[in-house]
Amino acid sequence: MMTCKQIKKLIDEADRPDVLAFEAAGHVASCASCREFADQRASLRELLASGTRVSVPINFDATLQARLAAATGRNSFSWFSPAVYLRLAGATAAIVVAIFVAQYNGFIFAPDEAGTREVVAVGTNSAAPTNPQAAAVAPTAHGEVMNTGDTARVPSHQMTAQRHSSATASVRGARVEERRVRSVESSAAVAGRDLRAADGAVVLVRGRNGDLEVPVPTVSVGAQPLVYVNMGGQAPRNVRASF
Amino acid sequence: MATTTHQAQAIGLGSSHSIETASDHELLALIRDGDEVAFQEIVRRYRNPITNFVYRMIDDYERSVELAQETFIRIFTSASRYQANYSFSTYIYRIASNLAISELRRRKRRKVVSLFSPFTTDDGEAIEIDPPDVNPLQDETMIKDERRRAVARAIASLPEKYRAAIVLRDVEGLSYDRIAEVLDLSEGTVKSRINRARNLLKEKLSAYV
Numbered sequence: 001m002m003t004c005k006q007i008k009k010l011i012d013e014a015d016r017p018d019v020l021a022f023e024a025a026g027h028v029a030s031c032a033s034c035r036e037f038a039d040q041r042a043s044l045r046e047l048l049a050s051g052t053r054v055s056v057p058i059n060f061d062a063t064l065q066a067r068l069a070a071a072t073g074r075n076s077f078s079w080f081s082p083a084v085y086l087r088l089a090g091a092t093a094a095i096v097v098a099i100f101v102a103q104y105n106g107f108i109f110a111p112d113e114a115g116t117r118e119v120v121a122v123g124t125n126s127a128a129p130t131n132p133q134a135a136a137v138a139p140t141a142h143g144e145v146m147n148t149g150d151t152a153r154v155p156s157h158q159m160t161a162q163r164h165s166s167a168t169a170s171v172r173g174a175r176v177e178e179r180r181v182r183s184v185e186s187s188a189a190v191a192g193r194d195l196r197a198a199d200g201a202v203v204l205v206r207g208r209n210g211d212l213e214v215p216v217p218t219v220s221v222g223a224q225p226l227v228y229v230n231m232g233g234q235a236p237r238n239v240r241a242s243f
Numbered sequence: 244m245a246t247t248t249h250q251a252q253a254i255g256l257g258s259s260h261s262i263e264t265a266s267d268h269e270l271l272a273l274i275r276d277g278d279e280v281a282f283q284e285i286v287r288r289y290r291n292p293i294t295n296f297v298y299r300m301i302d303d304y305e306r307s308v309e310l311a312q313e314t315f316i317r318i319f320t321s322a323s324r325y326q327a328n329y330s331f332s333t334y335i336y337r338i339a340s341n342l343a344i345s346e347l348r349r350r351k352r353r354k355v356v357s358l359f360s361p362f363t364t365d366d367g368e369a370i371e372i373d374p375p376d377v378n379p380l381q382d383e384t385m386i387k388d389e390r391r392r393a394v395a396r397a398i399a400s401l402p403e404k405y406r407a408a409i410v411l412r413d414v415e416g417l418s419y420d421r422i423a424e425v426l427d428l429s430e431g432t433v434k435s436r437i438n439r440a441r442n443l444l445k446e447k448l449s450a451y452v
Contacts, residue, residue, distance in 0.1 A: 009438075012434075012437070012438050012441065013419070013434055013438075015418070040445060040452055041441065043452045044413075044441060044444060044445055044448065044452050045413050045441075047390070047394060047448060047451055047452060048394060048398075048409070048413040048414055048444070049413055049414065049416070051299075051391055051394045051395065051414065052391050053291070053295045054291075054294060054295050054298045054304060054307070055291050055294070055295075056290045056291060056294050056308060056311070057308060060290060060294075060308065060311075060312070061283070061286065061290075063312060064286065064312045064315055064316070067312055067313075067316060068315075068316050068319060071316050071320060072319075072320065
Protein backbone atom coordinates (compact mmCIF):
# COMPACT_ATOMS: atom_id res chain seq x y z
CA MET A 1 0.00 0.00 0.00
CA MET A 2 1.59 3.23 -1.16
CA THR A 3 1.43 6.39 0.89
CA CYS A 4 0.13 9.72 -0.39
CA LYS A 5 3.70 11.00 -0.52
CA GLN A 6 4.73 8.17 -2.81
CA ILE A 7 1.60 8.64 -4.95
CA LYS A 8 2.28 12.35 -5.32
CA LYS A 9 5.81 11.51 -6.42
CA LEU A 10 4.42 9.22 -9.11
CA ILE A 11 1.97 11.93 -10.17
CA ASP A 12 4.78 14.46 -10.44
CA GLU A 13 7.02 12.15 -12.48
CA ALA A 14 4.35 11.12 -14.97
CA ASP A 15 5.29 11.79 -18.55
CA ARG A 16 1.89 13.25 -19.21
CA PRO A 17 -0.19 14.92 -16.51
CA ASP A 18 -3.34 13.22 -17.70
CA VAL A 19 -1.84 9.75 -17.87
CA LEU A 20 -0.92 8.42 -14.42
CA ALA A 21 0.61 5.18 -13.34
CA PHE A 22 -1.82 2.41 -12.49
CA GLU A 23 -1.17 2.65 -8.77
CA ALA A 24 -1.52 6.45 -8.77
CA ALA A 25 -4.72 6.41 -10.81
CA GLY A 26 -6.34 4.00 -8.41
CA HIS A 27 -5.32 5.99 -5.35
CA VAL A 28 -6.32 9.35 -6.81
CA ALA A 29 -9.84 8.05 -7.36
CA SER A 30 -10.23 7.54 -3.64
CA CYS A 31 -8.02 10.26 -2.14
CA ALA A 32 -9.19 13.92 -2.31
CA SER A 33 -5.79 15.31 -1.32
CA CYS A 34 -3.95 13.41 -4.02
CA ARG A 35 -6.66 14.19 -6.54
CA GLU A 36 -6.30 17.93 -5.84
CA PHE A 37 -2.54 17.60 -6.13
CA ALA A 38 -2.90 15.82 -9.49
CA ASP A 39 -5.24 18.52 -10.79
CA GLN A 40 -2.88 21.34 -9.74
CA ARG A 41 0.09 19.62 -11.31
CA ALA A 42 -1.78 19.13 -14.58
CA SER A 43 -2.86 22.77 -14.63
CA LEU A 44 0.65 24.01 -13.90
CA ARG A 45 2.25 21.87 -16.56
CA GLU A 46 -0.37 22.97 -19.07
CA LEU A 47 0.29 26.59 -18.16
CA LEU A 48 4.04 26.21 -18.61
CA ALA A 49 3.63 24.40 -21.92
CA SER A 50 1.16 26.95 -23.28
CA GLY A 51 3.59 29.82 -22.98
CA THR A 52 4.37 31.71 -26.16
CA ARG A 53 7.13 30.05 -28.11
CA VAL A 54 9.43 32.58 -29.65
CA SER A 55 10.80 32.19 -33.13
CA VAL A 56 14.00 33.48 -34.66
CA PRO A 57 14.12 36.80 -36.50
CA ILE A 58 14.11 36.97 -40.29
CA ASN A 59 17.82 37.73 -40.54
CA PHE A 60 18.85 34.88 -38.26
CA ASP A 61 20.46 32.77 -40.99
CA ALA A 62 22.26 35.70 -42.57
CA THR A 63 23.62 36.88 -39.25
CA LEU A 64 24.65 33.36 -38.38
CA GLN A 65 26.54 32.97 -41.66
CA ALA A 66 28.38 36.22 -41.05
CA ARG A 67 29.36 35.21 -37.54
CA LEU A 68 30.38 31.78 -38.73
CA ALA A 69 32.56 33.25 -41.46
CA ALA A 70 34.24 35.48 -38.89
CA ALA A 71 34.69 32.57 -36.50
CA THR A 72 36.18 30.24 -39.11
CA GLY A 73 38.38 33.04 -40.33
CA ARG A 74 39.82 33.40 -36.89
CA ASN A 75 40.26 29.64 -36.63
CA SER A 76 42.17 29.45 -39.87
CA PHE A 77 44.91 31.42 -38.22
CA SER A 78 44.70 29.65 -34.92
CA TRP A 79 47.52 27.36 -35.97
CA PHE A 80 49.81 30.38 -35.92
CA SER A 81 50.31 30.03 -32.24
CA PRO A 82 53.42 30.91 -30.26
CA ALA A 83 54.46 27.28 -30.44
CA VAL A 84 54.38 27.48 -34.21
CA TYR A 85 56.47 30.63 -34.07
CA LEU A 86 59.11 28.76 -32.13
CA ARG A 87 59.08 25.86 -34.55
CA LEU A 88 59.44 28.16 -37.54
CA ALA A 89 62.27 30.03 -35.87
CA GLY A 90 64.04 26.80 -35.07
CA ALA A 91 63.63 25.48 -38.59
CA THR A 92 64.88 28.75 -40.05
CA ALA A 93 67.89 28.76 -37.78
CA ALA A 94 68.67 25.17 -38.73
CA ILE A 95 68.50 26.01 -42.42
CA VAL A 96 70.77 29.03 -41.98
CA VAL A 97 73.30 26.96 -40.04
CA ALA A 98 73.19 24.27 -42.70
CA ILE A 99 73.87 26.83 -45.41
CA PHE A 100 76.83 28.24 -43.51
CA VAL A 101 78.23 24.78 -42.92
CA ALA A 102 77.80 23.86 -46.57
CA GLN A 103 79.54 27.03 -47.67
CA TYR A 104 82.37 26.49 -45.25
CA ASN A 105 82.89 23.00 -46.54
CA GLY A 106 82.70 24.14 -50.10
CA PHE A 107 79.51 22.43 -51.08
CA ILE A 108 77.99 25.69 -52.06
CA PHE A 109 79.64 28.40 -54.09
CA ALA A 110 80.97 30.92 -51.67
CA PRO A 111 81.75 34.33 -53.00
CA ASP A 112 84.84 36.05 -51.78
CA GLU A 113 84.93 38.41 -48.90
CA ALA A 114 83.72 41.19 -51.07
CA GLY A 115 81.00 39.02 -52.34
CA THR A 116 82.30 39.06 -55.88
CA ARG A 117 83.51 36.60 -58.35
CA GLU A 118 87.04 36.66 -59.37
CA VAL A 119 88.03 35.75 -62.78
CA VAL A 120 91.43 36.77 -63.80
CA ALA A 121 92.06 37.39 -67.37
CA VAL A 122 95.34 35.91 -68.10
CA GLY A 123 97.56 37.51 -70.55
CA THR A 124 99.32 35.18 -72.89
CA ASN A 125 102.03 35.08 -75.38
CA SER A 126 100.58 36.94 -78.27
CA ALA A 127 102.44 34.76 -80.68
CA ALA A 128 100.80 31.74 -79.35
CA PRO A 129 97.88 30.75 -81.33
CA THR A 130 95.03 28.97 -79.89
CA ASN A 131 96.62 25.79 -78.72
CA PRO A 132 95.16 22.46 -79.59
CA GLN A 133 94.40 21.77 -76.01
CA ALA A 134 92.67 25.01 -75.69
CA ALA A 135 90.86 24.27 -78.87
CA ALA A 136 89.62 21.20 -77.19
CA VAL A 137 87.92 23.39 -74.75
CA ALA A 138 86.89 25.86 -77.31
CA PRO A 139 83.54 27.36 -76.92
CA THR A 140 80.86 24.83 -76.99
CA ALA A 141 77.18 25.03 -77.16
CA HIS A 142 77.23 26.27 -73.63
CA GLY A 143 78.63 29.49 -74.92
CA GLU A 144 81.77 31.34 -74.42
CA VAL A 145 82.74 34.21 -72.29
CA MET A 146 84.45 37.09 -73.87
CA ASN A 147 85.87 39.60 -71.60
CA THR A 148 85.04 42.83 -73.16
CA GLY A 149 85.86 44.93 -70.21
CA ASP A 150 88.68 47.20 -69.55
CA THR A 151 91.44 44.90 -70.58
CA ALA A 152 94.93 46.22 -70.48
CA ARG A 153 97.53 45.30 -72.98
CA VAL A 154 99.51 42.34 -72.13
CA PRO A 155 103.06 42.03 -73.25
CA SER A 156 103.68 38.99 -75.22
CA HIS A 157 106.26 37.56 -72.90
CA GLN A 158 104.64 38.66 -69.75
CA MET A 159 101.87 37.01 -68.00
CA THR A 160 100.09 39.24 -65.77
CA ALA A 161 96.71 39.35 -64.47
CA GLN A 162 94.80 42.39 -64.97
CA ARG A 163 92.38 44.02 -62.84
CA HIS A 164 89.22 44.72 -64.55
CA SER A 165 86.95 47.15 -63.04
CA SER A 166 83.36 46.40 -63.57
CA ALA A 167 84.25 44.15 -66.39
CA THR A 168 81.38 42.44 -67.94
CA ALA A 169 81.43 39.28 -69.89
CA SER A 170 78.88 38.17 -72.32
CA VAL A 171 77.95 34.61 -72.65
CA ARG A 172 75.89 33.37 -75.45
CA GLY A 173 72.51 33.06 -73.98
CA ALA A 174 73.67 34.41 -70.64
CA ARG A 175 75.19 37.42 -69.15
CA VAL A 176 77.94 37.22 -66.58
CA GLU A 177 78.93 40.32 -64.80
CA GLU A 178 82.37 40.48 -63.31
CA ARG A 179 82.46 43.19 -60.75
CA ARG A 180 85.96 43.00 -59.75
CA VAL A 181 88.92 41.10 -60.73
CA ARG A 182 91.78 40.91 -58.44
CA SER A 183 95.04 41.44 -59.96
CA VAL A 184 97.75 39.15 -59.04
CA GLU A 185 101.37 39.47 -59.30
CA SER A 186 103.14 37.86 -62.09
CA SER A 187 104.70 35.45 -59.72
CA ALA A 188 105.63 32.23 -61.23
CA ALA A 189 105.10 30.42 -57.99
CA VAL A 190 101.65 29.54 -57.05
CA ALA A 191 101.44 26.90 -54.45
CA GLY A 192 104.76 25.58 -55.62
CA ARG A 193 103.85 25.41 -59.23
CA ASP A 194 105.37 27.18 -62.14
CA LEU A 195 102.64 27.96 -64.51
CA ARG A 196 103.22 28.90 -67.99
CA ALA A 197 100.96 29.55 -70.80
CA ALA A 198 103.36 28.72 -73.50
CA ASP A 199 100.66 27.27 -75.71
CA GLY A 200 97.91 29.53 -74.64
CA ALA A 201 96.48 30.65 -71.36
CA VAL A 202 96.04 28.67 -68.24
CA VAL A 203 93.56 29.74 -65.75
CA LEU A 204 94.23 28.53 -62.28
CA VAL A 205 91.07 27.96 -60.43
CA ARG A 206 91.59 27.89 -56.76
CA GLY A 207 88.96 26.41 -54.60
CA ARG A 208 88.74 25.34 -51.06
CA ASN A 209 89.02 21.77 -52.12
CA GLY A 210 92.04 22.33 -54.30
CA ASP A 211 93.28 24.03 -57.37
CA LEU A 212 92.24 23.40 -60.90
CA GLU A 213 94.07 24.36 -64.05
CA VAL A 214 91.82 25.30 -66.85
CA PRO A 215 93.45 25.67 -70.22
CA VAL A 216 92.04 28.61 -71.96
CA PRO A 217 92.32 29.43 -75.60
CA THR A 218 93.53 32.92 -76.12
CA VAL A 219 93.53 35.00 -79.16
CA SER A 220 95.11 38.34 -79.49
CA VAL A 221 93.51 40.68 -81.86
CA GLY A 222 95.63 43.67 -82.32
CA ALA A 223 96.55 45.01 -78.99
CA GLN A 224 93.55 43.70 -77.25
CA PRO A 225 93.96 40.27 -75.93
CA LEU A 226 90.73 38.50 -75.72
CA VAL A 227 90.13 35.65 -73.46
CA TYR A 228 87.71 32.96 -74.28
CA VAL A 229 86.60 30.95 -71.44
CA ASN A 230 84.31 28.06 -71.72
CA MET A 231 81.84 28.73 -69.06
CA GLY A 232 79.84 25.66 -69.78
CA GLY A 233 82.02 23.36 -67.76
CA GLN A 234 82.46 24.95 -64.43
CA ALA A 235 82.24 28.20 -62.70
CA PRO A 236 85.57 29.26 -61.24
CA ARG A 237 85.38 30.62 -57.82
CA ASN A 238 88.75 32.06 -57.15
CA VAL A 239 90.91 32.27 -60.18
CA ARG A 240 94.38 33.42 -59.89
CA ALA A 241 97.09 33.17 -62.32
CA SER A 242 100.65 33.23 -61.35
CA PHE A 243 103.51 32.98 -63.68
CA MET B 244 16.27 23.86 -53.80
CA ALA B 245 19.25 22.59 -51.89
CA THR B 246 22.27 21.50 -53.87
CA THR B 247 23.38 17.95 -53.43
CA THR B 248 26.97 17.77 -52.44
CA HIS B 249 29.34 15.01 -53.29
CA GLN B 250 29.57 14.23 -49.61
CA ALA B 251 25.83 13.67 -49.52
CA GLN B 252 26.11 11.34 -52.47
CA ALA B 253 28.92 9.53 -50.76
CA ILE B 254 26.70 8.54 -47.88
CA GLY B 255 23.77 7.72 -50.08
CA LEU B 256 21.89 10.97 -50.03
CA GLY B 257 21.17 11.33 -53.69
CA SER B 258 18.80 14.28 -53.78
CA SER B 259 17.97 17.46 -52.00
CA HIS B 260 14.89 15.79 -50.58
CA SER B 261 17.15 13.28 -48.85
CA ILE B 262 18.87 16.06 -47.00
CA GLU B 263 15.58 17.02 -45.43
CA THR B 264 14.85 13.44 -44.44
CA ALA B 265 18.36 12.64 -43.30
CA SER B 266 18.91 11.94 -39.64
CA ASP B 267 20.75 14.33 -37.40
CA HIS B 268 23.72 11.96 -37.25
CA GLU B 269 23.96 11.81 -41.03
CA LEU B 270 23.78 15.55 -41.28
CA LEU B 271 26.46 15.97 -38.68
CA ALA B 272 28.71 13.58 -40.59
CA LEU B 273 28.30 15.85 -43.60
CA ILE B 274 28.94 18.94 -41.50
CA ARG B 275 32.18 17.35 -40.34
CA ASP B 276 33.24 17.32 -43.99
CA GLY B 277 32.30 20.97 -44.35
CA ASP B 278 28.92 20.50 -46.02
CA GLU B 279 27.11 23.80 -45.66
CA VAL B 280 23.82 22.45 -46.96
CA ALA B 281 23.69 19.92 -44.16
CA PHE B 282 24.53 22.64 -41.68
CA GLN B 283 21.71 24.81 -42.99
CA GLU B 284 19.32 21.90 -42.50
CA ILE B 285 20.44 21.45 -38.91
CA VAL B 286 19.94 25.15 -38.31
CA ARG B 287 16.49 25.00 -39.85
CA ARG B 288 15.49 22.14 -37.57
CA TYR B 289 16.75 23.49 -34.29
CA ARG B 290 16.92 27.26 -34.50
CA ASN B 291 13.44 27.85 -33.05
CA PRO B 292 13.54 25.23 -30.27
CA ILE B 293 17.00 26.30 -29.18
CA THR B 294 16.16 29.99 -29.28
CA ASN B 295 12.97 29.35 -27.34
CA PHE B 296 14.79 27.27 -24.76
CA VAL B 297 17.46 29.89 -24.21
CA TYR B 298 14.82 32.61 -24.10
CA ARG B 299 12.98 30.73 -21.35
CA MET B 300 16.23 30.47 -19.49
CA ILE B 301 17.42 34.06 -19.63
CA ASP B 302 14.20 35.94 -20.46
CA ASP B 303 16.00 38.15 -22.97
CA TYR B 304 15.00 37.70 -26.60
CA GLU B 305 17.88 39.45 -28.35
CA ARG B 306 20.48 37.81 -26.20
CA SER B 307 18.78 34.45 -26.64
CA VAL B 308 19.09 34.84 -30.43
CA GLU B 309 22.81 35.56 -30.06
CA LEU B 310 23.33 32.57 -27.82
CA ALA B 311 21.37 30.34 -30.18
CA GLN B 312 23.67 31.44 -33.01
CA GLU B 313 26.67 30.80 -30.81
CA THR B 314 25.31 27.30 -30.26
CA PHE B 315 25.24 26.59 -33.98
CA ILE B 316 28.67 28.07 -34.47
CA ARG B 317 30.03 25.68 -31.89
CA ILE B 318 28.21 22.82 -33.58
CA PHE B 319 29.90 23.68 -36.86
CA THR B 320 33.39 24.31 -35.57
CA SER B 321 33.40 21.34 -33.21
CA ALA B 322 31.64 18.83 -35.43
CA SER B 323 34.67 16.56 -35.36
CA ARG B 324 34.38 16.20 -31.60
CA TYR B 325 30.78 15.00 -31.67
CA GLN B 326 30.40 11.39 -30.67
CA ALA B 327 27.33 9.43 -31.64
CA ASN B 328 26.97 7.90 -28.19
CA TYR B 329 23.89 10.01 -27.55
CA SER B 330 21.37 11.81 -29.68
CA PHE B 331 22.20 15.03 -31.46
CA SER B 332 19.32 16.88 -29.76
CA THR B 333 20.91 16.07 -26.41
CA TYR B 334 24.21 17.39 -27.73
CA ILE B 335 22.81 20.67 -28.99
CA TYR B 336 20.66 21.25 -25.95
CA ARG B 337 23.66 20.68 -23.75
CA ILE B 338 25.63 23.35 -25.57
CA ALA B 339 22.70 25.76 -25.40
CA SER B 340 22.13 25.00 -21.74
CA ASN B 341 25.76 25.66 -20.88
CA LEU B 342 25.68 28.95 -22.74
CA ALA B 343 22.46 30.00 -21.03
CA ILE B 344 23.73 29.07 -17.58
CA SER B 345 26.97 30.92 -18.25
CA GLU B 346 24.95 33.95 -19.26
CA LEU B 347 22.92 33.74 -16.06
CA ARG B 348 26.05 33.54 -13.94
CA ARG B 349 27.59 36.43 -15.80
CA ARG B 350 24.51 38.49 -15.11
CA LYS B 351 24.56 37.46 -11.50
CA ARG B 352 28.13 38.72 -11.22
CA ARG B 353 26.97 41.98 -12.70
CA LYS B 354 24.33 42.08 -9.95
CA VAL B 355 21.41 42.51 -12.28
CA VAL B 356 18.44 43.06 -10.01
CA SER B 357 15.00 42.18 -11.13
CA LEU B 358 12.33 44.73 -10.47
CA PHE B 359 10.05 41.95 -9.41
CA SER B 360 12.42 40.18 -7.07
CA PRO B 361 14.92 42.61 -5.58
CA PHE B 362 15.20 40.64 -2.35
CA THR B 363 16.39 37.13 -1.69
CA THR B 364 16.02 34.72 1.15
CA ASP B 365 18.92 33.31 3.13
CA ASP B 366 18.97 30.42 0.67
CA GLY B 367 19.44 32.79 -2.20
CA GLU B 368 15.97 32.39 -3.59
CA ALA B 369 14.29 35.51 -4.88
CA ILE B 370 11.43 37.03 -2.96
CA GLU B 371 9.08 38.21 -5.57
CA ILE B 372 7.21 41.41 -5.06
CA ASP B 373 3.98 40.87 -6.90
CA PRO B 374 1.18 43.05 -5.59
CA PRO B 375 -2.29 41.75 -6.37
CA ASP B 376 -4.07 43.22 -9.31
CA VAL B 377 -7.27 44.85 -8.07
CA ASN B 378 -8.21 46.34 -11.41
CA PRO B 379 -11.39 45.20 -13.16
CA LEU B 380 -11.36 42.28 -15.50
CA GLN B 381 -9.64 42.89 -18.84
CA ASP B 382 -10.31 41.46 -22.21
CA GLU B 383 -9.16 38.02 -23.20
CA THR B 384 -6.08 39.03 -25.14
CA MET B 385 -4.72 41.11 -22.38
CA ILE B 386 -5.41 38.31 -19.94
CA LYS B 387 -3.45 35.89 -22.03
CA ASP B 388 -0.59 38.33 -22.38
CA GLU B 389 -0.53 38.95 -18.69
CA ARG B 390 -0.50 35.24 -18.03
CA ARG B 391 2.37 34.68 -20.39
CA ARG B 392 4.36 37.46 -18.79
CA ALA B 393 3.64 36.06 -15.36
CA VAL B 394 4.88 32.63 -16.44
CA ALA B 395 8.02 34.15 -17.93
CA ARG B 396 8.73 36.13 -14.78
CA ALA B 397 8.10 33.11 -12.60
CA ILE B 398 10.49 30.94 -14.56
CA ALA B 399 13.09 33.72 -14.64
CA SER B 400 12.93 34.00 -10.88
CA LEU B 401 13.86 30.35 -10.35
CA PRO B 402 17.41 29.41 -9.39
CA GLU B 403 19.35 28.42 -12.49
CA LYS B 404 19.71 24.78 -11.48
CA TYR B 405 15.92 24.42 -11.27
CA ARG B 406 15.23 26.62 -14.25
CA ALA B 407 17.08 24.47 -16.79
CA ALA B 408 15.37 21.29 -15.63
CA ILE B 409 11.82 22.70 -15.61
CA VAL B 410 12.22 24.41 -18.99
CA LEU B 411 13.54 21.28 -20.64
CA ARG B 412 10.76 19.20 -19.11
CA ASP B 413 7.60 21.30 -19.16
CA VAL B 414 8.43 23.79 -21.95
CA GLU B 415 10.53 21.75 -24.38
CA GLY B 416 8.99 18.39 -23.49
CA LEU B 417 12.19 16.37 -23.14
CA SER B 418 12.13 13.10 -21.25
CA TYR B 419 13.85 12.65 -17.90
CA ASP B 420 16.63 10.51 -19.27
CA ARG B 421 17.30 13.03 -22.06
CA ILE B 422 17.34 15.89 -19.56
CA ALA B 423 19.78 13.92 -17.43
CA GLU B 424 22.12 13.62 -20.43
CA VAL B 425 21.81 17.29 -21.30
CA LEU B 426 22.50 18.49 -17.77
CA ASP B 427 24.93 15.70 -17.00
CA LEU B 428 22.96 14.67 -13.93
CA SER B 429 21.39 11.51 -12.67
CA GLU B 430 17.76 10.89 -13.43
CA GLY B 431 16.90 11.01 -9.75
CA THR B 432 18.50 14.43 -9.39
CA VAL B 433 16.62 15.68 -12.43
CA LYS B 434 13.30 14.50 -11.02
CA SER B 435 14.07 16.05 -7.67
CA ARG B 436 14.92 19.43 -9.20
CA ILE B 437 11.80 19.40 -11.37
CA ASN B 438 9.65 18.62 -8.34
CA ARG B 439 11.22 21.48 -6.40
CA ALA B 440 10.82 23.87 -9.33
CA ARG B 441 7.14 23.01 -9.72
CA ASN B 442 6.52 23.62 -6.04
CA LEU B 443 8.10 27.08 -6.36
CA LEU B 444 6.18 27.88 -9.53
CA LYS B 445 2.90 26.80 -7.97
CA GLU B 446 3.40 29.44 -5.28
CA LYS B 447 4.31 32.14 -7.82
CA LEU B 448 1.52 31.29 -10.23
CA SER B 449 -1.17 30.47 -7.72
CA ALA B 450 -3.49 32.99 -9.36
CA TYR B 451 -3.35 31.15 -12.62
CA VAL B 452 -3.23 27.55 -11.53
